[in-house]
Amino acid sequence: MDSQTIEQITKMVIETLSEQQQHDTKPMISIRNPSEPFRDNSSLSSNGFIPIQEIAPKEFFEDFDEKYANARRKTPARIGIGRSGPRPLTKSLLKFRLDHAAAVDSVYGEVDASLLEKLGFFTIQTKVENDKETYILRPDLGRKLTQHAKDLLLSRCMIQPQVQIIASNGLSAKAINANLENVYLSLVQSLESLQLAMGTPFYIEQGRVGLMDDIGEVLKPTVVIYLIGERPGLVTAESMSAYICYQPRHGTIESDRTVVSNIHQGGIPPVEAGAFLGTIIEKILRYEASGIKLVEKEG
Amino acid sequence: MAQQTDTILSAGIDIGTSTTKIIISQLVLQNTAGRTHVPRVEIIDKTVLYKSPIFRTPLLDDTTIDAKQIEQIVFSQYQLANVNPSDIQAGAILITGETATKQNASELIHYLSDAAGEFLVATAGPDLESVLAAKGSGAVTYSKQTSKVIANIDIGGGTTNIAVLKHGEVIGTVTLHLGGRLMEYAQGRLISVAPAIQRLFANHQRTIRLNSPQNPATEQWVIENMLVSLKAVLRGEQDTDKIPLLLGHVPNWSEHIDCLMFSGGVARFLYPELKEVETSNAFDDIGEKIAHALLQDSSLQAFQWLKPLETVRATVTGAGVQSTEVSGSTIEVNEHLLPLKNIPVYTCDFQHTHANIEEKIREAISTAQQLYQIDGEETHYALYLKNIPYLQFHDIGQMAECILQHWSSSNTIIVILESDYAKVLGQTLKRKTSTKNIICIDQIYVNTSDYIDIGKPVHSGVVPVVVKTLAFHKA
Known part of the structure; x- marks a missing residue:
């Protein structure tokens, strides 16, 4: 293409555009103040545009219908949240993204060191060695103590305690930050009331549930209660579980662990959970069994 | 594995202006929470076992109910239903309508509660x-x-x-x-x-x-x-x-x-x-x-x-089948003190805030004591804590201290909580006192001027509860 042709084309384009600009005094779609009466002056004859269909402006409320409000009191699920066309309302979408971000944060967050210090928990490592990606990709490493951790336990902990309390962030550091203190203090009070003897409590950075078997081999406790952050969801990122096992050792199967889940502000209140867990531990000691075996023995 | 269930027998006796009727039903209790959750025991099934015929309410005269005949009716119907008074664990006797203004209604109800079994007795009010x-x-x-x-x-x-x-x-x-x-x-x-x-x-x-x-x-x-x-x-x-x-x-x-x-x-x-x-x-x-x-x-x-x-x-069915609720399953009760009947309730409303909790408890207890204390007698009343904010362990400790400090009239402390904190509060109270008995239950909805009956705990650990509004209406 020679330079002359290019010049011609450019000229044509500029002419066309400038012609259009003269016509475009009115926008294609007008945004109208809904309080003004609608005047139909957009007929083809007057300005040459296709008339725009009038659409009634619609307002949205968070609780736009009382029926939904009643149903919503019964569930934390996102029901009756309204929509704008096929899309969620901006408010609902932002809330959803906020909850999702909170879930991600709880996996990657850190447990407050001053909290552990206050409760007298010292910290040990698993074979994950404090790397979040490894923790997620290698669950098996989260079930094993490092040699250093084993030595530390033997040097600092009571051996063969009746009840060994342990805690780990697991998949939610937030669960520990929010609930550990209340559950632990209430649990200790409950165990003292029931005259059960506790060992030395400690915290495990990035442990998996099965780690209690490795700990069982080292400390030989009668019962282990393991407070661990649950995999976060969109309803709460702060939920904690308590796994309780009678004589956990290598080879213990999952069905032999008793679990109480959903411990958080919106589930079972942590202080109430602590008081309840004491009575479960007493029952496990009485029946010398946990998990499904306990259910069977109870009859 | 099938979930374990408990059954309790419930009776309803309705002595109305015109007619008297009795209903016996069986309530089935089961834990409806998943195995990995704290138990939540609910009444999952209600079966009517026996419906009496409709009897004319026996009266001696316009203002007196014939207690002897009522007793006979109850006795005969229990026999037909094949239940012993001692089997009945829940339910209500009602004296309804105009009959409730009859002279001897109040005595009759106390009399019947013994004859009809150690069950929970409601003295009716129109509400x-x-x-x-x-x-x-x-x-x-x-x-x-x-x-x-x-x-x-x-x-x-x-x-x-x-x-x-x-x-x-x-x-x-x-x-x-x-x-x-x-x-x-x-x-x-x-x-x-x-x-x-x-x-x-x-x-x-x-x-x-x-x-x-x-x-x-x-x-x-x-x-x-x-x-x-x-x-x-x-x-x-x-x-x-x-x-x-x-x-x-x-x-x-x-x-x-x-x-x-x-x-x-x-x-x-x-x-x-x-x-x-x-x-x-x-x-x-x-x-x-x-x-x-x-x-x-x-x-x-x-x-x-x-x-x-x-x-x-309808009313007798409501009384016999629908009047009983169950408490939360994590509670603290002294089985030997139960059942307790006709306990007046005084509400302490926290209004979902931690502000002035101690003040509110102190005021509620002192008002309740004035209202329900009879000179020289040990009277029971229950403190109802509602709209409870999220409580931490030290909050519970403070509340327990405060309750113990002010609760002077009776040796039995009865606390009913709207939300799930009964176990920890009960346990904390027990640790802080050696002289008082503690009954602490939760997840029951009551109001000031309601009366409550608390039954003996069933196997699953909950207690049956009948909530009732105030006694007789003056015509």
Whole structure:
């Protein structure tokens, strides 16, 4: 293409555009103040545009219908949240993204060191060695103590305690930050009331549930209660579980662990959970069994 | 593995103005939470085991119930139902309607509670009757499935108890002097006119004489007044002058009523298709005529009418099958102190804030003690903690200290919590005292001026509870 042709084309384009600009005094779609009466002056004859269909402006409320409000009191699920066309309302979408971000944060967050210090928990490592990606990709490493951790336990902990309390962030550091203190203090009070003897409590950075078997081999406790952050969801990122096992050792199967889940502000209140867990531990000691075996023995 | 269940036997005895009936039912309790959750025990099934026939309420005279005959009725029906009084663990005795104003009603109820078993006894009030009738008629269950506002209208011999329901909750009650037996005849002559109707005549400078022949015009005038009263309360009338036969308080709800459900003896004539089996009880009173007038009234017909599950037995069904609740499963009770009956409740409202909790507890306890303390006697009362904010361990400790410090009148501390904190509070209280007994239960909804019965714990660890509103209404 020679330079002359290019010049011609450019000229044509500029002419066309400038012609259009003269016509475009009115926008294609007008945004109208809904309080003004609608005047139909957009007929083809007057300005040459296709008339725009009038659409009634619609307002949205968070609780736009009382029926939904009643149903919503019964569930934390996102029901009756309204929509704008096929899309969620901006408010609902932002809330959803906020909850999702909170879930991600709880996996990657850190447990407050001053909290552990206050409760007298010292910290040990698993074979994950404090790397979040490894923790997620290698669950098996989260079930094993490092040699250093084993030595530390033997040097600092009571051996063969009746009840060994342990805690780990697991998949939610937030669960520990929010609930550990209340559950632990209430649990200790409950165990003292029931005259059960506790060992030395400690915290495990990035442990998996099965780690209690490795700990069982080292400390030989009668019962282990393991407070661990649950995999976060969109309803709460702060939920904690308590796994309780009678004589956990290598080879213990999952069905032999008793679990109480959903411990958080919106589930079972942590202080109430602590008081309840004491009575479960007493029952496990009485029946010398946990998990499904306990259910069977109870009859 | 099948989940373990508990069963408890529940009895309801309704001694009404005209009729007396008994119902025995079995409630099945089961943990409905998943294995990995803290148990949540609920009543999962209610089966009626025995329905008595409808007996005429035995009276010695106009103002005295024949206690001996009532006892015989109860005894014979228990035998037919094949239950021992000692088997009954829950339920209620009600003395309803005008009968509740009879002289010896209160003594009778205490007397019967021994004869009918160590079960939970309710002394009726019109508000409670309204609620129980709405539960027994099926209105409450229906209301849970709709967003319509339903009025359950239980028309008995002496009174009409109305409960207004929305989303399964009772949002208001009202009672009227409207009943079939307010005017009675024998051999075509008027033999009895209830005091409320006599007052109605007096207020309109009209006279009515006993033993006069049955007069359709007079009757019609009385029934018209009944309908005026009924329609007034259904539209939420607050002016007592416009409710000629009001008994007690004016309507206490604000919603517009969409549907009507009728129960009680008179309702039998409203739903002929329900085919009640009782035919022996032909009452020579104005019940059937009231029903006829209701059916003819165009403004009542403008409401949607719903069919009840029970008519004449609605209240007794409510009392026997629906009156019992269960507490939360993590609680702290002393089994040897239970059952406890007729415990008055005093509410301490935290208003969802930690502010002034100690102050609020101190005030509630001191007021409750003034209200319920009888000189020289050990009286029980329960402190009800509602709208509780999120509590931490140190909050619980402070609350326990505060309760122990101020609770001086009785040796048994009874605390009922709206939300799930009973175990930890009970445990904390127990650790801090060696002299007082502790009963701490939760997830029960009560109010000041309610009375509560707490039964012995069942296997799953919960206690059955009957909540009831205040005793007798003064006519």
